[in-house]
Amino acid sequence: MSESKLLEKVVETQRKLATLIGVSGHEDEVRNFIFNKLKENADEVWIDRMGNVLGIKKGTDPKGLRIMIDAHMDEVGLLISYIESNGFLRFTPLGGIDKRLYPGSDIKIQTKFGKTVSGIIGMNPPHITDPKLRDISPEFSDLFIDIGANNKDEVKKMGIIVGSRAVMDGRFEYNPDVGSGFMRGRAFDDRTGCNVALQVSILINEMESIPNTILYSFTVCEEVGARGASAATEGLKPDIAIALENTIAADVPGVPLNKQITRLEHGPAFSVADRGTLYHEKLLEIFKLRAEELGYEWQYKTPAFGGTNAGIFHKMHKGIPSGCISVPSRYIHSPISMIKISDILATIKTLFAILTKPIEI
Numbered sequence: 001m002s003e004s005k006l007l008e009k010v011v012e013t014q015r016k017l018a019t020l021i022g023v024s025g026h027e028d029e030v031r032n033f034i035f036n037k038l039k040e041n042a043d044e045v046w047i048d049r050m051g052n053v054l055g056i057k058k059g060t061d062p063k064g065l066r067i068m069i070d071a072h073m074d075e076v077g078l079l080i081s082y083i084e085s086n087g088f089l090r091f092t093p094l095g096g097i098d099k100r101l102y103p104g105s106d107i108k109i110q111t112k113f114g115k116t117v118s119g120i121i122g123m124n125p126p127h128i129t130d131p132k133l134r135d136i137s138p139e140f141s142d143l144f145i146d147i148g149a150n151n152k153d154e155v156k157k158m159g160i161i162v163g164s165r166a167v168m169d170g171r172f173e174y175n176p177d178v179g180s181g182f183m184r185g186r187a188f189d190d191r192t193g194c195n196v197a198l199q200v201s202i203l204i205n206e207m208e209s210i211p212n213t214i215l216y217s218f219t220v221c222e223e224v225g226a227r228g229a230s231a232a233t234e235g236l237k238p239d240i241a242i243a244l245e246n247t248i249a250a251d252v253p254g255v256p257l258n259k260q261i262t263r264l265e266h267g268p269a270f271s272v273a274d275r276g277t278l279y280h281e282k283l284l285e286i287f288k289l290r291a292e293e294l295g296y297e298w299q300y301k302t303p304a305f306g307g308t309n310a311g312i313f314h315k316m317h318k319g320i321p322s323g324c325i326s327v328p329s330r331y332i333h334s335p336i337s338m339i340k341i342s343d344i345l346a347t348i349k350t351l352f353a354i355l356t357k358p359i360e361i
């Protein structure tokens, strides 16, 4: 695939994935899109009972490795927990989100009719709030969603029930003219990883043959504790697992270098250790080597922060050597994130080289 064609596909896929809603447990929109795309580029694709999309591209070498690449389909968001008699909605967060971001936000709620309804996250007006409380960020239990309904019946008619999911409404934008170019939008964690895996599946399918067997895993419910990862591992039984993520870039004013975790426009980020995994060191060496052979800059993800599905993978199926490759992103788990074009392209090409060259660990 030519460089310009790949870029076009990356941007269009990211745009599409960032408009789909897939809060943990309600990944249907994302699942349908990925299932149909992956079907074009794998030998077999199926959906397991957890809702993970799994696929296989068979290798030609009978002694070849089974390598799993995984990205999670779900995103952080809100779950409607109670409908007030006067038509306001109460909610609870799903996944790690910062309560300071929510008051005054424009949100979209998924209805059971397959549409969305807009809402505003409201709180008491400052004029009638105790001055001592004005400087403190409100708890989720102090906030509510206003969809303009007058009572429970009107809410019901809109198709909103307890358990409906909502997301903040962040607009997608692609700007090729700044630096290496950027994309900004909603749910980049981990639609970016999904995009990387889908592009790699196309590149692999374009090859005449591949020695290793490539296993595709698009998982549910990562944001609420990596709950889809074990079923995916059991379904695919890989020899090696690589989690593809969209990780924290903290290269913003006021953050010292040692706390930036990753930085934009410095290439793919390789994990050494996080709260769930001490990553396989020989695999990590191979990641670095492949990036360097291609002339790409790469970076470590500063150890200790966050966790990924690899936290599950490495403990399963007699112990699976696991790695994690991330595209750095500013403002993850907020209404809108930003990634750089050079980082996602370098991640795709590095991963493709990792999968298609021998892995000796």
Ligand SMILES: [Zn+2]
Pocket: 072, 189, 190, 222, 245, 246
């Ligand atoms: Zn993630």
